Amino acid sequence: MGKVEIKIRKKILTPDNLQQYRNYPALLKQHARHKRYKRALRIFLYSLALTAFVLSLIFISVWKIMLDREQEKKKQQSPKTEQNSVPAKTP
Amino acid sequence: MSEQEIREEYSILEKSRTNPDAFGLLYKKYFDRIFSFIYRQIDDEDVAGDLCSQTFLSALNNAGKFTFRGVPVSAWFYKIAANEVNRYYRKRKRAKTFSLEEGIVRTLYEQANDGWDEEMIERLLGYLAELPAEMLEVLNLRFFEDKDFKEIAFILDITESGAKMRTYRALDSLRKNFKLKIKYDGKG
Numbered sequence: 001m002g003k004v005e006i007k008i009r010k011k012i013l014t015p016d017n018l019q020q021y022r023n024y025p026a027l028l029k030q031h032a033r034h035k036r037y038k039r040a041l042r043i044f045l046y047s048l049a050l051t052a053f054v055l056s057l058i059f060i061s062v063w064k065i066m067l068d069r070e071q072e073k074k075k076q077q078s079p080k081t082e083q084n085s086v087p088a089k090t091p
Numbered sequence: 092m093s094e095q096e097i098r099e100e101y102s103i104l105e106k107s108r109t110n111p112d113a114f115g116l117l118y119k120k121y122f123d124r125i126f127s128f129i130y131r132q133i134d135d136e137d138v139a140g141d142l143c144s145q146t147f148l149s150a151l152n153n154a155g156k157f158t159f160r161g162v163p164v165s166a167w168f169y170k171i172a173a174n175e176v177n178r179y180y181r182k183r184k185r186a187k188t189f190s191l192e193e194g195i196v197r198t199l200y201e202q203a204n205d206g207w208d209e210e211m212i213e214r215l216l217g218y219l220a221e222l223p224a225e226m227l228e229v230l231n232l233r234f235f236e237d238k239d240f241k242e243i244a245f246i247l248d249i250t251e252s253g254a255k256m257r258t259y260r261a262l263d264s265l266r267k268n269f270k271l272k273i274k275y276d277g278k279g
Contacts, residue, residue, distance in 0.1 A: 006220045007190040021140035031151045
C-alpha cells in the first residue's frame, strides 16, 4: 500500500456547486461568538489574577500582624525573665 | 500578483480586525480556491466545506496576528487550510487521499507528451502514490494551485530553496520514469 491514495476525478467544482458551502453570515456569527468567549475568558482571568493579588495582600498583612503580636509577646515576656533570672556569680 | 495588490489585500485584512464585514471581500475572492485545495486532499465535499469554513474562521479570528511578509494573504489561507487538512488526518489516523482533476492531469501530461495514454496515466498515479506526502504537497501547490516557490515555502513552513529542492527531486524522478518534459517551474 502506498503512502497516499491517488484518485483521478472527472467532477469539476464550479462556483454554482460551491454556493451551498458558502455562508459568510454564519462565519460572522461564529466569529462574534469567538470574540465574546475570548472577552469572557479575559475578564475571568483578570478577575482571577486580581483575586489572587488581593488574597496575597490579605495573607501578607495577617502574617505581619501575627508577627508583630509575637514580637510584642516576646517583649512583654523578656522583662519578667530578666527579673526571675539568677545573676551569675562573679569570681 | 503585484506588490501593490498584496498590500491592498493586507490592508483589507487589517481593516477586518476592527470591522469583520471587510473580511467578506477576501472570503468571496478565495473561497473557491481554498475549497478546491482542501477538496483535492480530502475527496469529500461536506468535509471540505467544513474545513474550508474553519479555515476562514481561523483566519478571521487571528487577523490581528498576521504580519506582512511579502506573500499574498491567500498564502496564509492556504497555510491554515493545509494545517486543517493535516489535523483532520491526524485525528482519523488514515492514509492521505489526493483526488486530482482529470482535466488538469490531462493538460499537464499532454503539454509534455503527444497524447493521453490511459495506461501511462495509471502507472503515473501508482508512482505518485508511492511519493512521500510532503513531495505531493509541493507538486499540488506548484502545478494545481500555480503557486510560486516563495509562497510554497511560506505555506509549508520551509525555506524557498527547500521548496525548489523538493519540487526538483519529485520532477526529476518523474522525468526519469515517465519521460515527462515538464520543467520544475511548471512549463513544458
